[in-house]
Amino acid sequence: xxxxxxDLDGKTHEIECKDGWTLMECIRDAGLPIKAECGGACACATxxxxxxxxWLDATGERSEEEEDMIDLALEVADNSRxxxxxxxxxxLDGLKVTLARDAVL
Amino acid sequence: MSTHExxxxxxxxxxxxxxxxxxxxxxxxxxxxxDILDRPGGQCAELYPEKPIYxxxxxxxxxxxxxxxxxxxxxxxxxxxxxxxxxxxxxxKLPDERWRLTTDQGVVIDARVVVIAAGGGSFVPKKPHLDGxxxxxxxxxxxxxxxxxxxxxxxxxxxxxxxxxxDWALNLQPVAERVTLVHHRDGFRAAPASVQRMRQLVDAGxxxxxxxxxxxxxxxxxxxxxxxxxxxxxxxxxxxxDALLPFFGLTMKLGPIAExxxxxEENLIPVDTEKFETSTPSIxxxxxxxxxxxxxxLILSGFHEGALMAQAAFAYCRPGERLRFQYTTSSxxxxxxxxxx
Numbered sequence: 001x002x003x004x005x006x007d008l009d010g011k012t013h014e015i016e017c018k019d020g021w022t023l024m025e026c027i028r029d030a031g032l033p034i035k036a037e038c039g040g041a042c043a044c045a046t047x048x049x050x051x052x053x054x055w056l057d058a059t060g061e062r063s064e065e066e067e068d069m070i071d072l073a074l075e076v077a078d079n080s081r082x083x084x085x086x087x088x089x090x091x092l093d094g095l096k097v098t099l100a101r102d103a104v105l
Numbered sequence: 106m107s108t109h110e111x112x113x114x115x116x117x118x119x120x121x122x123x124x125x126x127x128x129x130x131x132x133x134x135x136x137x138x139x140d141i142l143d144r145p146g147g148q149c150a151e152l153y154p155e156k157p158i159y160x161x162x163x164x165x166x167x168x169x170x171x172x173x174x175x176x177x178x179x180x181x182x183x184x185x186x187x188x189x190x191x192x193x194x195x196x197x198k199l200p201d202e203r204w205r206l207t208t209d210q211g212v213v214i215d216a217r218v219v220v221i222a223a224g225g226g227s228f229v230p231k232k233p234h235l236d237g238x239x240x241x242x243x244x245x246x247x248x249x250x251x252x253x254x255x256x257x258x259x260x261x262x263x264x265x266x267x268x269x270x271x272d273w274a275l276n277l278q279p280v281a282e283r284v285t286l287v288h289h290r291d292g293f294r295a296a297p298a299s300v301q302r303m304r305q306l307v308d309a310g311x312x313x314x315x316x317x318x319x320x321x322x323x324x325x326x327x328x329x330x331x332x333x334x335x336x337x338x339x340x341x342x343x344x345x346x347d348a349l350l351p352f353f354g355l356t357m358k359l360g361p362i363a364e365x366x367x368x369x370e371e372n373l374i375p376v377d378t379e380k381f382e383t384s385t386p387s388i389x390x391x392x393x394x395x396x397x398x399x400x401x402x403l404i405l406s407g408f409h410e411g412a413l414m415a416q417a418a419f420a421y422c423r424p425g426e427r428l429r430f431q432y433t434t435s436s437x438x439x440x441x442x443x444x445x446x
Contacts, residue, residue, distance in 0.1 A: 037225065037357055042150040046356060068294035072354035076234055076289045076318065078337070101234055105371035 001093035004030055005049075008104055017088045019059055021050070023097070031102045036080035040084035042066060047083045048103045052096035059095070074102040087102035107212055111137045112422045114216040116193045116205050116362065117148020122222035123176040128415035130183030131431075131439055137186045137214050139193045139206065141227045141360075142361055146173035151355060152230055158386065162405060169310030171340070172404075182444045188212055192227055196365040204387070209344070209361075211434055216417040221374060221383070221390040222369070233264065233319050233351050241322055245329035246349045256281050262332045264319050264346050265352035271295035273350060275302055282362050285313040285344045287334055293364030317342060319351070338426035380417035383408045387421045389414045 001019065005027055006012045015030035021071035024047040027034045042065050051082050056079060062070065062088070066085045070076055080100065086092070113129050115122045118140035124230070126136045144150055146169065149158075153169030161172060189206035199205050199215065206214045227376050230248035232238060238246060250273055250282035261281045263274045266288040272295075278284045286303065293300045320341065321333035321379040331343045359372050367374055368384045376382060381397075391414055392407035400406070419428050433439045440446035 035356070037149075038152045041153060041156045043156055044356075046352065052256065067290075069290065070295045071288070071290075072231070074353060102231065105234075 001088065001090060003088075003092070003094075005028075005030075006098040007032065008099060008101060017092075019089055021088050022084050023086040023088060023092075023095075024082075024087075026088060027083060027099075032099070034083070034099065035066075035103055036084060042069055042082060042085055043076035045069050045071075045082060046103055048073045049081055049097040050077055050100060051079045051081050051086075052098075053079060055092070055095050055097075058091055060085045073100065075100060086104040109137055109212070109214045111135045111214060111216045112174070112212045113137075113218045113220055113418055114139065114204070115207070115220045115222055117147060117222035117224055117392070118145040118174055119222060119224050119392065120176055121224075121411060122147070122220070123173070123180055123318045125222060125391060125414065126180040126183055126185045127176075127218055127236075127420060128389070128412045129386055130180065130185075130426065131442060132419045134218075134413055134418060135185075135305070136183065137188065137216065139188045139191055139208055139212075139214070141190065141229070143185060143190050146170065147224050149173050157405075158404070160403065175252065181280070181444065188214070191323045192360060193223075194361045202387075217387065217422045219388045220336065220411075220414060220418070221362060221365075221394055222392045222411075223362055224393045226362075226372070226394075227358055227360040228355040229358050229360070230351070230357045235319060235322055237322055241324065241329055241349070244327035245347065246303065246322075246351070248351065250277070251349065253277065253280055256348060258348040260280050260345055261285070261348045261350065262346040263282070263352065266290070266293040266295060267352060267354065268295045268299065269352040270350075271299040271303055272286060273352070273398035274312065275299060279304060282347075283313065285315060285346070286343070287315045287317055287319060287332070288318065289318050291316055298414060308429070312349065313344075313395055315342070315344065319349075322349070322382050328345065359362040365401045376410075378415065381414045382417060387418075389418065 017026040023082050024036050037046045038044040112134040113136045118159040124442045130165040149169030189208045194209045195207040197205045204219045237369050251405040257280045260283045262285045264287045274286045307314045317334035317336035323328040332346045334342045376390050376395045378397050391410040393402045
C-alpha cells in the first residue's frame with residue numbers, strides 16, 4: 001500500500017507502507033525527515049502530520065492519550081494527528097498526509 | 106562559581122550515563138555527571154517514565170522511571186556527583202592533559218576523561234513558530250520562570266495545556282496584572298485539580314482563558330506589546346501583553362557539544378568498537394549519541410559500551426596500574442567497593 005507524504009517544501013513523496021506498521025514508522029523508514037523523538041510511544045508530539053480532509057473518516061478519531069499529547073504540538077488543526085498512532089492497513093492505501101513543521105524542525 | 110576535580114566527567118545522566126558510573130566505580134574511578142534535566146534518567150525520565158520497556162536483560166518489564174530508580178540504587182555505593190539543570194557548555198584541554206568542562210551555570214569540572222552519553226542531545230524547550238520570536242527571548246518571551254517577582258504587575262500570556270502552563274498560570278495570577286491562558290482546545294492534559302482552579306479564577310473574572318493558537322508577536326526592541334492569536338471560531342485576535350510564556354514541552358537539540366571539537370557524522374559521534382573512544386583521545390562516546398558499524402540504539406548496547414569504555418578510561422586515569430578483570434560475584438575487592446562485604 002502507498003501513502004502520499006507532502007514535506008515542508010510542498011513536495012509530495014509516494015512511500016511504500018507495510019501492513020501493521022504505524023504511519024510514523026513508514027515515513028521514517030522511507031528516509032523522510034521526521035523527528036519522532038520518542039520512537040512511537042505517544043510520548044512526545046514530534047511525528048505530527050495533517051491528514052488530508054478526504055481521509056479523516058478512514059484514519060479515525062484521536063484517542064484520549066493522543067489528544068493530550070497533541071497539546072504539545074504546535075500549529076494544531078482539526079486534521080492534526082500523531083503519525084505513530086495511525087496503524088497502516090489496506091483501508092488506508094492511497095492516504096495523503098502533510099508533515100507539520102514541528103515534526104521536522 | 107565552583108571547581109570540582111574528578112576522574113571522569115559524564116555528559117548526560119540517562120540510563121547509559123548512569124550505568125557508566127557503575128562500571129567506572131567498580132574500577133575505583135570517581136564520576137561527576139552533568140544533565141540539563143532536573144532529575145536523572147534522560148529520555149527514560151522525560152519521555153517514558155510510565156511507558157513499559159521490555160528489552161532490558163533479566164527484567165521482563167519495567168517503566169522508564171523504574172529503570173532509572175534501579176540504576177540510581179545500583180550506583181549509590183559509588184557516590185556520583187550530579188550537576189542537574191546544567192548544560193555542558195565548554196570543553197578545554199588543560200596543560201596537564203586533563204579536560205576542563207564548564208557548564209552554563211559556571212560550574213567547572215576538571216577530569217582526566219570525558220564521556221559523552223548525551224543520547225539525542227539536550228532537552229530544550231520547544232519554540233512556537235512565530236516571526237521575530239528570537240528578538241523577544243529573555244526580554245519578553247521566557248520558557249521558564251526563574252523569579253515570580255519578575256512578572257509582578259505585568260500582563261502575561263501563557264500558552265499550553267500541560268502542567269507547566271497551568272501551574273504557572275495559577276502561580277503568576279496573584280502577582281501579575283493579568284494572566285491570559287491560551288490553549289488550542291477546551292481540554293487539558295494538566296492535572297484536573299489545576300484545571301478546576303483555573304476555571305474558578307476565570308469564572309470569577311480574575312484570569313482569562315482563550316481557546317486559540319499563537320499567531321504572532323507585536324512590539325519593538327524586544328519589548329512585547331501584544332500576542333496575536335487565531336482560532337477557527339473567533340478568527341484573529343490580540344491579547345495585550347508584556348510577557349509570553351510558551352509551554353509546549355521539550356525537544357532534543359545537539360547543543361554546545363557540537364562545538365567540543367569532536368568529529369560528527371549527522372549529529373552522531375563516530376567511535377571505535379574496542380574502547381568506544383572518539384577520534385580525540387580520552388574522550389569517549391557511549392549510548393545513542395555514538396555511531397559505529399552495526400550500531401543499535403538500544404539501552405543494552407549502551408551498557409555494553411560503558412563497560413568497555415571503563416577499561417580504557419582506567420588506563421588514562423591510573424597510568425601504569427595494572428587492571429585485573431574480576432567478577433562481582435566472587436571478588437572481595439569489588440564487593441567492598443559495592444559495600445556488600
